[in-house]
Each structure stands twice: as structure tokens, then as C-alpha cells.
Amino acid sequence: TRHVDQRVQARNSALNAFGGVKVDVFVRVRPRLELESGQEECVSVDPEENTLELRDPAGNPATYTYDKVYGPSSSQSDVYDDCVSPIVEQVCRGMNCCIFAYGQTGAGKTFTMRGDLSSNENQHGIIQRSLSHLLRRLHEHEYTDIKVKCSFLEIYNEELEDLFDAKSKPSTRKRSTRTTNNLVLVDDEKRGCVCKGLKEMAVESVPQVMSLLEAAEAKARYSETKMNKLSNRAHRIFTLIVDFKRYEKPVQATLTFVDLAGSEDISKSGATGLTAREASHINKSLLTLGRVINALACNERHIPYRDSKLTRLLSEALGGVCKTSFIACVSPCSGSNTETSSTLRYAERAMEALNISQLPRWKQDEIMIDGLTRRVQQLVDDLES
Ligand code: ADP
């Protein structure tokens, strides 16, 4: 349609003008799991063309194109080497970067983010690989005063919990807006929105981070059983905070990994609508993330960042100065057809939205002023002729 054409045009000229600032959207298809053994495969990928074909139950194919598509046989290092390693290089130059993992429960988000904590290095996810790459490269750059810290935040039911704080507990009072811990989102002039009170642990090696993650998971599991919460409805935000001096000038950059809540609720709401009971349970942060992406895709003036904790905290990654990537995870099997289709469409939308939003806000304003100036000139010309 004309509307879309204009948007694509605007995006392309913006990208050309400012040196190809672009968000990347990757899709990873995991291998079939044992519990799916009776199901047909309904996804096939062409890694050369970066296209993916999804066949609906009637066998009708739909084809999607992304920046990169990974099939079931791709390894952890395949994904790291061409998707994430360039991002880590950006962090070394002082750029804030953020990687989201999106998909239904069981699609491979956590596997992609941190892999299996107990297994060998081949199974390490992008968190471990990023840290090891980062530590190596920062020293190669001959920066001074290098410090790396990390934090691990959980958002469950719009409540914040510090997974690195053994004592912190989320609120047990249902309707209260106050939590029993002292975590609070505040706007920081330099860093954008930050979670005040969140523990930041100094790290110097990968094994150190692995044991921190392990302890955090144990704590999360404990509170899960205690509180009856469902881990697939929690968002886990792991952040590496890097400080160094470059030519005596202090630089700080963050690399954020977001393991999102399972997207099955969202696909349900899209396909069949929700009953009132389901709607009251739906994940507000995940819904708002979708709305923010849509608003950015439509280039709306109002972006509803403040409607959820997740989007408020990550507003810089969604429209600010940040290199953002999405990894959409899907199952190859027919039992997940509806969710897979929903995830693929979401990822398509993210591709459109974030390309424009990756420009710093002042650049966006400049583009708009420029456009308006040209429009005024046109009108003046029209009047004169
Ligand atoms: P999610 O975090 O999206 O809910 P998980 O990452 O926990 O899903 O993955 C679900 C199961 O599938 C786990 O047992 C995991 O080990 C396995 N799995 C996911 N992705 C892959 C993959 N690319 N290769 C092998 N096993 C995978």
C-alpha cells in the first residue's frame, strides 16, 4: 500500500543519510524436541536467502524475510559469531546495545541467551560468549581502568525483583503499588531510565558470571514455588555494565540481554480474542512492548513507554540511542503453528519499527524539521506559480 511505501522510503532515506544505523531481527528455529515426536515439521529455512517458510495446517506456505535466519542445526557459536559478535564490538566503542529474545515458552529463548549453565563451553549462550569477547577486546584496545559489572532484574506481574539480592523479595500484597524491596525506576540524565537499588556485581571472568547466574536461578526457583508464580510470565533482564577510560576520558556502555516472558498469551489475544479472565492475567509488559513497537512502526508521536515497567526501563533501547536486536525463537513443529505464526509477524513488525527508531531523537527531529521546511517551500512555490 501507499502508506507502507512511504514509510519504507522514509526509512531508507534516513538510513542513507545517517550511515546505516539499523536494528537487526534474527529468527532461530530450534530442533524438534522429544515431546514433539508425533508432530509434522511446518517450518523450513533458507539460510542463504535468510527466508523462512511456514506452512499452515492446510499446507499453504507463507514466506518471511529477516536479517538472518537460523535453522535447527545451527550451533550456539553460529548464532553468536554473526549476530552478536558485531554488537559486542559496538559496546567496546561505547555504544549501548540491547538484545531481546522473543517467542513462546519452550521456543529456545533461554537456551539462546545463556544455554545450559552446567554444560560445556560449546553450549554456552550469548551471555557467556559476549562477556568473554568483551573482556578480551577491551584489553586489546588498551583502554585503562576497565571495570565490568552486571545486574539481573526480574519483572513479574509489574513487580521488580533483584535476582542478585538474596534478601530481596517481591511484594506479596496483590493490589499495592509499593513493593517490599526498595527497587524503583528513575530517570537518570545520563543513562536514561534505570532501576535504582539494583545490585551491580563486579565480574572478571565467565565462570564468575555463571555462578552468579546459577545462584540467581536457584533464588528465582525458590520464590516461584513459594509464590506460585509462573516463570514463563517473568521477564529477565541481565545487564553488563562496562566502564573504561579511553584517552583519559571515562566511557560507560551497557549490553542488555532481555529474556522475555512467553509470547503465547499475545498470540492468543491476536487469534481468538481473550476472555475477561484471561485478559486480566495477560502480561502487561509484553502487551505494552508490542504497542510500543507498533507505535514506532507507525511513526506515532506518542509512544506508550510509561504503560509498563519493561518498556519504561528499556525506552532507550526502543527509540533512543541504542543498538537493538531481536532474536525471535520458534519451534519447527505443527503443534506450535499458531504461536510461530504470531512470533514471525511480531518479528516482521519489529524490523519495520526499529529501523527508524534507531536514530537518535535529535536526528529524528531534524528529519522532521527538514521535511516540514521542504513542504513549506513547496507550498510557497505553488502559490508563486
Ligand atoms: P524458552 O526459554 O523459550 O521457554 P528454552 O530455552 O528453555 O525455551 O528451551 C526449551 C527446551 O528446548 C530446552 O530443553 C532447551 O534445552 C531446548 N532447546 C531450545 N533451543 C535449542 C537448540 N537450538 N538446540 C537444542 N536444544 C534447544
Ligand code: MG
Ligand atoms: Mg526460558
